[in-house]
Amino acid sequence: MNRHSRFVLALVLSLVVMGCATGPVTTSTGAVVPAATVQSQDNVADVLHMVRESHRQYVALYEATKATMDPATRAKQYQILNDLANGLDASQALLITWKQTSTGASPGTILKPILASAPAFLDLAVRAKLLTQAQADVVKGLLAGIPVTAGFDIQTNTARGAA
Amino acid sequence: MSAIPLGSPLIPIILPTAFTKAESDTLRAANPAAIFVLVTPAATVAQTPPVDLHKDAVNSWLDVIDGIITYAGGAAASIIVSPALAPIVVGLLHMGTAEARQLLLKAPATERWTLAMLMAEPAAARPLP
Numbered sequence: 001m002n003r004h005s006r007f008v009l010a011l012v013l014s015l016v017v018m019g020c021a022t023g024p025v026t027t028s029t030g031a032v033v034p035a036a037t038v039q040s041q042d043n044v045a046d047v048l049h050m051v052r053e054s055h056r057q058y059v060a061l062y063e064a065t066k067a068t069m070d071p072a073t074r075a076k077q078y079q080i081l082n083d084l085a086n087g088l089d090a091s092q093a094l095l096i097t098w099k100q101t102s103t104g105a106s107p108g109t110i111l112k113p114i115l116a117s118a119p120a121f122l123d124l125a126v127r128a129k130l131l132t133q134a135q136a137d138v139v140k141g142l143l144a145g146i147p148v149t150a151g152f153d154i155q156t157n158t159a160r161g162a163a
Numbered sequence: 164m165s166a167i168p169l170g171s172p173l174i175p176i177i178l179p180t181a182f183t184k185a186e187s188d189t190l191r192a193a194n195p196a197a198i199f200v201l202v203t204p205a206a207t208v209a210q211t212p213p214v215d216l217h218k219d220a221v222n223s224w225l226d227v228i229d230g231i232i233t234y235a236g237g238a239a240a241s242i243i244v245s246p247a248l249a250p251i252v253v254g255l256l257h258m259g260t261a262e263a264r265q266l267l268l269k270a271p272a273t274e275r276w277t278l279a280m281l282m283a284e285p286a287a288a289r290p291l292p
Contacts, residue, residue, distance in 0.1 A: 028277035035272035045276035052287055059288040078292050085287035092284060099278050 033102045044095055044107045047139055051118065052088050054130045055081065058121070061128060077124065084121045087114035108145055115143055175200050175256035177249055178241070198232065200252055201243040221267055224252065225260045 025038045059081055066074050090113035098105040111118075122136040174197045178187055191199065231242055242252060255263050 023272050025272045025274055027274045028279060038272065038274050042275045045281060049284065052284065056288040059290045062290055075292075078290050081288075081290040085289050088287040092281070096278070096281050099276075099281055 027099070027102070029100060029102070031102050037102060040107055041095065041099060043142070044110050047111070047142055048088065048091055048095065050131075050135065051084075051114070051121075051139060052092075054125045055084055055088065055121065057130050058125055058128060059085075061130075080117055080120045080124065083117035084114060087117050090114075107142060111143055118143060174198065175253045177253065198256055199241045200249055200256070201241050222264070225255065225264055225267075228252070228255060229260050 023035050024032045025035050027033050027038060062077055062081060066077075069077070091110055094105065094110045094113070098110060119140060122131065122139055125131040126133050126136050174194070176190070176194060176197045177200045178190065182190065191197075228242060
């Protein structure tokens with residue numbers, strides 16, 4: 001096999017392991033689940049992961065700077081961060097249950113616990129440059145019931161088409 | 164418009180980071196039909212490719228590659244990638260993005276977030292008042 005063929009073979013193998021939204025998938029729980037459901041679960045997991053990571057970074061920023069904040073700003077940021085922490089844990093628990101049962105849920109129901117607190121946090125995170133506006137818009141869109149059909153790349157932490 | 168059909172196979176050359184600008188220019192001049200893959204400094208990027216590559220991510224790369232080829236006229240263009248992604252991008256260029264997209268469409272469905280991965284996610288950080 002020449003070098004070019006090895007490149008092509010490696011590429012084909014890498015493409016084979018990538019996701020797709022058609023057909024059934026045998027998941028890690030052993031259940032056979034429609035691919036669209038698995039993709040929705042993956043997208044929600046991507047979003048929760050990204051929000052959790054940026055939230056963790058913002059909490060560190062908050063802890064480092066809260067002594068210099070005016071009391072009202074500090075109280076407001078604490079409330080947003082604390083509410084979102086509760087919501088993120090609740091959403092993750094719902095997602096795990098959805099993964100185990102593969103029925104009876106949707107991205108909307110999984111993300112409902114962060115529905116109230118996430119938008120304000122996303123604005124804070126964008127201002128702090130922990131997220132791009134495009135990333136925040138993807139999450140807000142999902143919270144508003146817009147599927148992530150345009151593609152969201154958690155690996156590069158960017159929405160598809162983002163600058 | 165691109166001087167070559169969009170999505171067709173190309174000749175990729177990884178431009179060594181040790182090359183000076185003059186050396187790079189010489190290499191480019193000697194290979195007018197090639198597309199150059201510039202690898203970013205190793206210290207700034209992860210050294211291993213992501214293990215859970217997924218369709219949207221690859222489609223994004225294909226969009227970027229097609230965009231560069233279109234705007235650069237199809238030859239002597241440059242794509243800047245991390246060392247981990249360079250072999251994949253080179254493979255995509257060899258194959259042609261059109262064929263790569265077709266392969267992607269036919270790829271079987273997979274699960275990126277397993278139950279174990281979800282359960283291993285840490286609890287959210289808690290701020291102090």
